[in-house]
Amino acid sequence: MDERNNLQEFVITRVFDAPRDLVWKAFTEPQRMKEWWGPKGATVIKSEMDLRPGGSYHYAMRTPDGATIWGKFVYREITPPSQIVFVSSFSDEAGGVTRHPMAPTWPLQMLSIFSFEEEGEKTRFTVRWSPLNATEEEQVTFAAGHASMQQGWGGTLDKLAAYLAKAAQAA
Amino acid sequence: MSPDRLSTTFAALADPTRRAILARLALGETSVSELAKPFDMSAPAVSKHLKVLERAGLIARGREAQWRPARLEAGPLKDVAKWVERYRRFWEESLDRLDDYLRKIQAREKKRGRKK
Numbered sequence: 001m002d003e004r005n006n007l008q009e010f011v012i013t014r015v016f017d018a019p020r021d022l023v024w025k026a027f028t029e030p031q032r033m034k035e036w037w038g039p040k041g042a043t044v045i046k047s048e049m050d051l052r053p054g055g056s057y058h059y060a061m062r063t064p065d066g067a068t069i070w071g072k073f074v075y076r077e078i079t080p081p082s083q084i085v086f087v088s089s090f091s092d093e094a095g096g097v098t099r100h101p102m103a104p105t106w107p108l109q110m111l112s113i114f115s116f117e118e119e120g121e122k123t124r125f126t127v128r129w130s131p132l133n134a135t136e137e138e139q140v141t142f143a144a145g146h147a148s149m150q151q152g153w154g155g156t157l158d159k160l161a162a163y164l165a166k167a168a169q170a171a
Numbered sequence: 172m173s174p175d176r177l178s179t180t181f182a183a184l185a186d187p188t189r190r191a192i193l194a195r196l197a198l199g200e201t202s203v204s205e206l207a208k209p210f211d212m213s214a215p216a217v218s219k220h221l222k223v224l225e226r227a228g229l230i231a232r233g234r235e236a237q238w239r240p241a242r243l244e245a246g247p248l249k250d251v252a253k254w255v256e257r258y259r260r261f262w263e264e265s266l267d268r269l270d271d272y273l274r275k276i277q278a279r280e281k282k283r284g285r286k287k
Binding site for chain 2 (some may be wrong): 018
């Protein structure tokens with residue numbers, strides 16, 4: 001049975017003006033992750049990586065408002081230099097899996113895929129997520145989130161309502 | 172917004188009939204009997220769903236005793252979306268920073284190459 005839940009994935013993609021090997025390194029060397037990982041103004045204060053199937057990346061970042069966010073990737077497949085499959089979650093200092101600090105019903109674990117594709121001299125990076133072994137409530141949280149993540153922010157309520165209508169039809 | 176309120180909103184959204192009711196209300200305010208029609212449900216059953224939605228703040232009900240039209244309240248859905256937007260921003264901003272980082276180290280390498 002497929003442990004992934006039957007929902008659309010959430011996808012973000014970006015093309016970098018850099019060779020693929022370099023982009024790969026930026027995601028697979030913990031000291032490089034420290035240089036860029038996290039939103040504007042955040043500082044990575046812990047970056048520990050054991051890059052192998054079953055190994056993990058455990059990180060902490062301090063946000064500009066003074067909060068500390070812990071997170072964890074548990075690697076499943078590593079295919080240099082094109083793909084990394086892992087399970088991501090929020091975490092704590094000890095490396096345990098925790099709930100989203102703001103949304104207790106956000107899926108506990110997300111199956112995540114980083115892919116790195118060459119586009120001439122550039123590199124396309126894509127990250128995809130789907131909830132893993134999610135409860136119905138978690139799936140709904142993700143679906144509601146998915147609708148707004150994909151559709152951006154103009155007239156969102158209308159779009160969310162339309163999405164919910166479609167979801168209801170499909171159910 | 173508190174995590175608890177967000178949970179209440181999500182719990183209310185967890186039911187397909189309630190999502191369909193919200194989608195219908197997005198088109199305009201409607202009476203209970205009008206809402207019951209497409210769902211092949213009794214008015215009391217619809218009322219039950221409306222109560223859950225009302226408690227979650229997703230809808231408001233009119234005062235008139237006979238015809239208590241329900242209408243969509245945008246607040247909680249916006250909160251859900253706002254919270255999700257933060258998640259997206261986390262990634263977009265990380266990738267902006269990665270873009271800067273990649274430019275910086277490539278420029279550095281180029282410079283070093285020229286010196287040799």
